[in-house]
Amino acid sequence: MLGGIHFLTGAALGSSLSHNSFGSFLIGVASHHFLDILPHIDTNIFGEKGRTIKKWSSEIWLLVVGEFFLLTILMVLLLMNKKYVWQQAFWGGIGGILPDIITIVFQDLLPTRNKLLKSYIHFQCNIFQFKREIKKFIFPSLFIYFIILIFDLAILTGL
Numbered sequence: 121m122l123g124g125i126h127f128l129t130g131a132a133l134g135s136s137l138s139h140n141s142f143g144s145f146l147i148g149v150a151s152h153h154f155l156d157i158l159p160h161i162d163t164n165i166f167g168e169k170g171r172t173i174k175k176w177s178s179e180i181w182l183l184v185v186g187e188f189f190l191l192t193i194l195m196v197l198l199l200m201n202k203k204y205v206w207q208q209a210f211w212g213g214i215g216g217i218l219p220d221i222i223t224i225v226f227q228d229l230l231p232t233r234n235k236l237l238k239s240y241i242h243f244q245c246n247i248f249q250f251k252r253e254i255k256k257f258i259f260p261s262l263f264i265y266f267i268i269l270i271f272d273l274a275i276l277t278g279l
Contacts, residue, residue: 121155121156121158121160121161121162121265121268122161122162122183122184122187122188123184123187123188123217123220124187124188124189124190124191124192125155125187125191125265125268125269125272126151126152126155126216126217126220127188127191127192127195127213127214127216127217128191128192128194128195128213128216128269128272128276129148129151129152129155129216129268129271129272130144130147130148130149130151130152130212130213130214130215130216130217131148131195131209131210131212131213131216131272131276132195132209132212132271132272132273132275132276133147133148133151133212133275134147134148134151134208134209134211134212134213134215134216135199135205135208135209135212135275135276135279136205136275136278136279138208138212139208140208141207141208141210141211142211143208144207144208144209144211144212144215145211145212145214145215146215147212147215148211148212148213148214148215148216148217148218149215149216149218149219150215151212151215151216152215152216152217152218152219152220153219153244153248155268156219156244156248156249156250157248157250158250158264159250159252159254159257159260159261159264160250160261160264160265161254161258161261161262161265163176163180163183163184164254165254165258166179166180172228173224173228173229174228174229191269192213194273195209195213195276198273198276198277199276199279202279205279219244220244222237222240222241222244223241223244223245226241227241227245
């Protein structure tokens with residue numbers, strides 16, 4: 121999934137299921153892995169050039185950054201008058217995107233020899249990541265994305 125939906129889901133679940141920052145953060149991380157199991161669209165729709173951040177073209181950057189900022193702004197607007205959940209929403213969102221940040225930094229940009237990080241990246245990329253050919257799953261993936269978006273928005277508007 122793209123970073124914006126990971127952030128929004130982590131924020132929605134973290135702020136609705138936990139009353140502290142650490143719990144929200146852990147819920148965000150767990151939500152990331154759950155979402156990655158599902159058929160989803162991310163930079164994989166761009167084929168080989170979407171596999172590593174080093175090969176991203178301007179349209180990939182536009183998709184990734186645009187989707188993230190659009191959903192983050194939407195979250196801010198929905199939580200504007202709900203000051204008591206901001207901290208949980210923030211840490212849930214950070215937990216929601218952290219697995220991809222770790223993967224991008226320590227696999228694509230600064231490859232590591234650290235065994236713990238390598239194990240986590242393997243866990244993130246090879247165990248939890250949906251691996252089937254995306255061309256066969258475009259419509260189910262889009263449907264799942266919008267169902268999750270509606271679910272997140274319902275949670276955030278109900279807080």
